[in-house]
Amino acid sequence: MKVAKFGGSSVANATQIKKVGAIVKGDSTRKFIVVSAPGKRHKDDFKITDKLIELAIQHNQNKPHKNLVDTILNRFSEIIDELNIQSNIVYELEQSIESILNSKEPDLIKMDALKSLGEDNSAKIISEYLSSIGLHAAYLNPKDAGILVSNEPGKAQIFRESYDNLKTLRNEEGIFVIPGFFAYTMDGDLVTFSRGGSDITGSIVAAGVQADLYENFTDVDSVYAVNPTIVNQPKEILTVTYKEMRELSYAGFSVFHDEALIPAFKAGIPVCIKNTNNPNAPGTMIVAEKKPNEKCVVGIASDVGFCSLYVSKYLMNREVGFGRKLLHIFEDEEISFEHAPSGIDDMSVIIRQNQLTAEKERKILKRINDELHADMVKIHRNLAMVMVVGEGMTSTIGVAQKATTAIAEANVNIEMINQGSSEVSMMFGIQEIDINRAVQSLYTTFFE
The missing domain is CATH 3.40.1160.10 (Acetylglutamate kinase-like)
Incomplete structure (x- = not known):
């Protein structure tokens, strides 16, 4: 049926x-x-x-x-x-x-x-x-x-x-x-x-x-x-x-x-x-499941219309609850986030740009400074997300190297990388203006 x-x-x-x-x-x-x-x-x-x-x-x-x-x-x-x-x-x-x-x-x-x-x-x-x-x-x-x-x-x-x-x-x-x-x-x-x-x-x-x-x-x-x-x-x-x-x-x-x-x-x-x-x-x-020996990478996906809010604070990693407090500010403004890559002293929150109105941006920046006492807060606009998609990436040697080389050969700068939380995709943040070159180069590398 x-x-x-x-x-x-x-x-x-x-x-x-x-x-x-x-x-x-x-x-x-x-x-x-x-x-x-x-x-x-x-x-x-x-x-x-x-x-x-x-x-x-x-x-x-x-x-x-x-x-x-x-x-x-x-x-x-x-x-x-x-x-x-x-x-x-x-x-x-x-x-x-x-x-x-x-x-x-x-x-x-x-x-x-x-x-x-x-x-x-x-x-x-x-x-x-x-x-x-x-x-x-x-x-x-x-x-x-x-x-x-x-x-x-x-x-x-x-x-x-x-x-x-x-x-x-x-x-x-x-x-x-x-x-x-x-x-x-x-x-x-x-x-x-x-x-x-x-x-x-x-x-x-x-x-x-x-x-x-x-x-x-x-x-x-x-x-x-x-x-x-x-x-x-x-x-x-x-x-x-x-x-x-x-x-x-x-x-x-x-x-x-x-x-x-x-x-x-x-x-x-x-x-x-x-x-x-x-x-x-x-x-x-x-x-439901991949067959044994099937090709790891199945597709190259891409989308535009993102922005990144970057927050830096010395010894952020020692401050219990910092990430929760930051994301709670977004929750209060009814903004959902797409990715949140972080380092020892910094954290980025990737959101859809159309969610961040001028009024919400003003409120969020003020609250981050007032409540979290950040050393630096910046917003990067007009970002594109490019994703190399395929199950089994974490157990396949060389996928990340191939992807980053392909993007570099297209003369495109990588603004951010996020893979750690996913076994199915590897995400690259780049400028919207570079999206076609990056995607074409990735396709050539993995499919031609």
Whole structure:
């Protein structure tokens, strides 16, 4: 039995949905289908979820929003007309939008309710289309599926009982089409996962129904060893472990939401990334363990938009609780950190630059000086993180030497290195402007 999740590009229009129909019809073991909201039909197009978020913002600011509502409705109407299915979905969607906008709920609740409409109506359309081509398919709301989550709008966390609830669906007849991205609290309130959360739903469903395979359909044949916008025609990764894929996802690989694999990983379910436009391609298999003698390094990941806060204080290493106090300051300002490499007298905290507003920066610097009595505090902006990813690095001789040599040969200065806490990746902090040269040189070293 398989769970198949189809991303935004796979359900962007009627043409793509017909491909989804053919894929589901072509394999009777695909029993649970999880879908995203319609994505971009071409490079300059819009995603439905973006329009729904924009609608919520416009309404909150008391700005005109009729054009946005019409744009959303027209997109769904166009899909339904081209699929030639009879449905009240567009009318019901319009009523839902008006009901949410006119409700007295807090803005966060309204935002989640509006964001969920993309996936919800995508699932309704696809279930009706599958029925129209002769399949025994039905729409299944996450509440009816028993997917229960914490009451944290925009960042819901799954509750364990969800898996037991989903397990009861194993022996039900027919195909279930489930909208991704949102679920319900114990009190019956709708909340969403973080952005990209349809992948999370797919993984949760696969774990709950104890699927033999979780297929994640997107618009590429496989995961590549490096970002194809940086290196032309990079090698495909045919097999990768869960831990490796999570590192790659976190560090800029956009195929998977970085939280998505956790439920499948814990349940020991293999995952296959496949292409809706080329479903017969083997794809990339994500498995629990590496085979003996497999290549250590599987990919080079990279991402931009970081900054580093550097703190220096003589004999810092003897001061009990210094690191905790420093990180507590970030916690008070609701800023999460990515890495925290340290030395005897200094410590750096790497964060996403967009979290550090001018006001928060002023508060943090003042508190570090007032409470920690630091000798020096500096902020380095516009950093990029480049990660060499592969299980078994700590037991493989020469990986660090190869990586640092490759970066040096690209004439790139390394601002920081962090490996000690990870057996799966080696992280290098460099200036954003140097990222392409560094990545290209690393790819040549490890893959060519």
